[in-house]
Amino acid sequence: MTQPLLSVRNLSTRFRTERGTVRAVDSVSFDVAAGETLAIVGESGSGKSVTALSILRLIPDPPGRIEEGEILFDGQDLLKLDDAGIRAIRGNRIAMIFQEPMSSLNPALTVGMQVGEPINLHRRSPWAAALDKAAELLGKVRIPDGKSRLNSYPHQYSGGMRQRVMIAMALACQPQLIIADEPTTALDVTVQAQILALLKELTREANSAMILITHDLGVVARYADRVAVMYGGRIVETATARELYKSPRHPYTQGLMASVPRLDGDTERPLVPIDGQPPDLATLPPGCAFAPRCRQATERCHNERPPLVESAPHHFSACFFHDRLAA
Amino acid sequence: MTASPPETVLRVEDLKVHFPITSGVIVRRQVGTVKAVDGVSFAVGRGETLGLVGESGCGKSTTGLAVLRMLDITSGKVEFEGEDISSYDRARMRPIRRKMQMVYQDPYGSLNPRMKVADIVGEPLVVHGMADDQDKYRARVAELLKMVGLLPDMAERYPHEFSGGQRQRIGIARALALEPKLLICDEPVSALDVSIQAQVVNLFMELQERLDLTYIFIAHDLSVVRHISDRIAVMYLGRIVEVATRDQLYKNPLHPYTQALLAAVPIADPELEAARGQQIISGEIPSAMRPPPGCRFHTRCPQAMEVCKSVDPPMRTLADGRAVACHLHGA
Numbered sequence: 001m002t003q004p005l006l007s008v009r010n011l012s013t014r015f016r017t018e019r020g021t022v023r024a025v026d027s028v029s030f031d032v033a034a035g036e037t038l039a040i041v042g043e044s045g046s047g048k049s050v051t052a053l054s055i056l057r058l059i060p061d062p063p064g065r066i067e068e069g070e071i072l073f074d075g076q077d078l079l080k081l082d083d084a085g086i087r088a089i090r091g092n093r094i095a096m097i098f099q100e101p102m103s104s105l106n107p108a109l110t111v112g113m114q115v116g117e118p119i120n121l122h123r124r125s126p127w128a129a130a131l132d133k134a135a136e137l138l139g140k141v142r143i144p145d146g147k148s149r150l151n152s153y154p155h156q157y158s159g160g161m162r163q164r165v166m167i168a169m170a171l172a173c174q175p176q177l178i179i180a181d182e183p184t185t186a187l188d189v190t191v192q193a194q195i196l197a198l199l200k201e202l203t204r205e206a207n208s209a210m211i212l213i214t215h216d217l218g219v220v221a222r223y224a225d226r227v228a229v230m231y232g233g234r235i236v237e238t239a240t241a242r243e244l245y246k247s248p249r250h251p252y253t254q255g256l257m258a259s260v261p262r263l264d265g266d267t268e269r270p271l272v273p274i275d276g277q278p279p280d281l282a283t284l285p286p287g288c289a290f291a292p293r294c295r296q297a298t299e300r301c302h303n304e305r306p307p308l309v310e311s312a313p314h315h316f317s318a319c320f321f322h323d324r325l326a327a
Numbered sequence: 328m329t330a331s332p333p334e335t336v337l338r339v340e341d342l343k344v345h346f347p348i349t350s351g352v353i354v355r356r357q358v359g360t361v362k363a364v365d366g367v368s369f370a371v372g373r374g375e376t377l378g379l380v381g382e383s384g385c386g387k388s389t390t391g392l393a394v395l396r397m398l399d400i401t402s403g404k405v406e407f408e409g410e411d412i413s414s415y416d417r418a419r420m421r422p423i424r425r426k427m428q429m430v431y432q433d434p435y436g437s438l439n440p441r442m443k444v445a446d447i448v449g450e451p452l453v454v455h456g457m458a459d460d461q462d463k464y465r466a467r468v469a470e471l472l473k474m475v476g477l478l479p480d481m482a483e484r485y486p487h488e489f490s491g492g493q494r495q496r497i498g499i500a501r502a503l504a505l506e507p508k509l510l511i512c513d514e515p516v517s518a519l520d521v522s523i524q525a526q527v528v529n530l531f532m533e534l535q536e537r538l539d540l541t542y543i544f545i546a547h548d549l550s551v552v553r554h555i556s557d558r559i560a561v562m563y564l565g566r567i568v569e570v571a572t573r574d575q576l577y578k579n580p581l582h583p584y585t586q587a588l589l590a591a592v593p594i595a596d597p598e599l600e601a602a603r604g605q606q607i608i609s610g611e612i613p614s615a616m617r618p619p620p621g622c623r624f625h626t627r628c629p630q631a632m633e634v635c636k637s638v639d640p641p642m643r644t645l646a647d648g649r650a651v652a653c654h655l656h657g658a
Contacts, residue, residue, distance in 0.1 A: 043520040043521060043522060044520055158611050159611075160611050161611075188382035188383055188547065188611075189382065189547065189549070189591045190591045190608055190611075191382075192591065193591035193593075194607055194608075215521055216521075217521075218592060218594055218595045219593050220595070221593055221595045221596055221597045221599075221600045222597075223593075224597075241597040242597045242598060245595065245596055245597055246598075255522065257595065259521065259522055259524070260521055260524070260595060261525075261528070261550040262594055262596075263549060263550045263553065263592050264596075264599070265550070265553075270529060270532070271525035273525035273529060274522040277490045277493075278490075278520055278523075
């Protein structure tokens with residue numbers, strides 16, 4: 001196998017809270033190949049966003065801290081870079097798109113300034129050239145009349161248009177990797193489809209890899225090549241999207257799929273919910289984080305943490321019973 | 328309109344809710360109108376679930392609030408159990424409110440953090456003077472908590488001690504306290520984690536069966552609406568564009584907007600998604616202050632014709648009972 005573009009090894013990120021240390025991300029490892037879209041799926045508190053923020057070293061310290069691990073990007077460990085080094089990568093070779101376009105855009109700066117900034121900063125283009133490029137980028141994300149809209153402020157854009165601006169900013173320096181954290185959760189379904197299709201098209205065109213963070217299994221199915229499922233700060237299963245949906249091998253993944261109604265599902269069949277609540281990261285059990293909600297859990301699951309093992313070619317599952325669970 | 332099942336619980340006719348936009352500090356004058364709901368008609372039968380879907384700003388929540396008379400109605404008629412309540416004042420609405428209750432979206436914002444669960448769930452009983460007998464009152468609160476899958480001893484706790492799913496159960500218990508006939512559920516599961524949504528959806532369905540409830544289920548998630556609804560009304564910019572039974576609507580959507588909505592929803596199956604042609608409509612929902620002339624959807628409609636730009640298509644009932652407002656269908 002060729003060397004992956006991004007290789008995360010044993011990443012652990014902790015937060016100090018008044019209730020003790022919370023392991024938001026607990027020894028997580030995964031790879032992203034060049035040009036590939038990896039979806040990280042999980043519910044709130046599963047650690048998916050903290051994983052993304054850790055890659056770009058955007059964890060506020062204190063209270064947060066990346067305790068251990070390696071984040072190899074193009075062979076270079078991002079955790080070993082100094083501030084100037086990581087700043088040269090952020091927004092340049094790795095770009096990030098956040099969920100809330102309104103709070104991630106500066107309300108006091110024009111859209112042109114914000115889209116042009118990474119070009120000015122990283123490419124050292126003079127502002128006039130950066131603004132020309134910004135207008136071109138707005139055209140690329142299908143904002144009509146880009147040139148004249150450079151002088152508008154974010155509040156003059158609709159929610160969908162703001163997310164297009166975020167995409168334009170992310171693409172400005174042709175990054176090798178885009179991290180999109182729930183990029184369409186705040187948007188309506190028809191606009192969500194537009195934005196995700198645009199993101200997919202443009203990343204493909206630029207051969208950028210993407211980490212797509214979402215809780216929506218449908219979005220994953222439509223846009224991702226590979227999937228990592230997170231639960232309680234750990235990756236519990238990872239496989240290609242097709243393989244994962246066809247034969248999930250972790251009880252949590254199986255539970256999720258049975259509990260979400262599908263547009264083409266059998267309406268006579270009741271939904272099978274996962275019992276209980278998502279775990280409290282401050283009081284994680286010593287064994288499998290999912291064991292308290294798992295119908296198949298044994299004594300061993302409660303006491304011993306199952307490792308992520310290759311259950312089928314390129315299909316990893318962190319369950320002692322992954323073989324038995326194969327469909 | 329669609330032929331409604333026997334015994335109509337709620338009938339809404341040509342409902343309009345307009346909000347004035349004013350400007351000026353000392354002398355306020357009206358500078359415009361937001362036509363949040365602009366001519367909506369539908370009926371709901373006993374024991375039925377009517378799904379109300381559409382994107383943000385389409386007027387689905389406003390419709391729900393107007394039916395409960397929590398908002399002023401600009402014009403039109405709301406008939407509950409055969410009684411025209413559209414012009415009722417607060418005092419006359421009081422006995423009606425006991426029969427119509429609301430479940431809100433946000434289980435964090437809709438429960439008073441300083442009240443114990445018992446007081447939250449029992450408050451409607453107090454307000455309606457049904458809490459005189461303390462023993463009976465306590466028994467009723469315990470019964471309500473049990474009904475929604477909570478333990479009676481949780482009554483003495485405060486909302487912050489509960490998870491999102493449990494809080495939504497508390498909200499449902501409160502709505503059920505007065506034994507309502509009709510529940511208006513406004514996005515009741517959208518704030519919940521995916522693994523918790525199914526628990527609450529199943530609870531709604533069990534309660535409906537047990538208590539013979541009628542639901543208006545307002546949501547933007549078309550998969551959840553499909554699962555729970557008997558009939559579905561699709562809204563766009565203050566209007567209903569299509570009403571049909573679940574199978575009619577999802578198997579064969581007629582209105583181009585319904586088609587676009589369904590095509591936009593990704594299905595959790597990568598192979599199916601790869602094979603599915605993706606027709607994504609462009610644009611976003613226009614402002615309700617200045618809705619487009621003619622058919623309100625024509626600015627985004629892939630099948631728009633000349634007539635759509637000027638003539639507003641009326642709602643037409645088709646032979647199979649469904650209704651659609653589109654020039655492509657009907658006369």
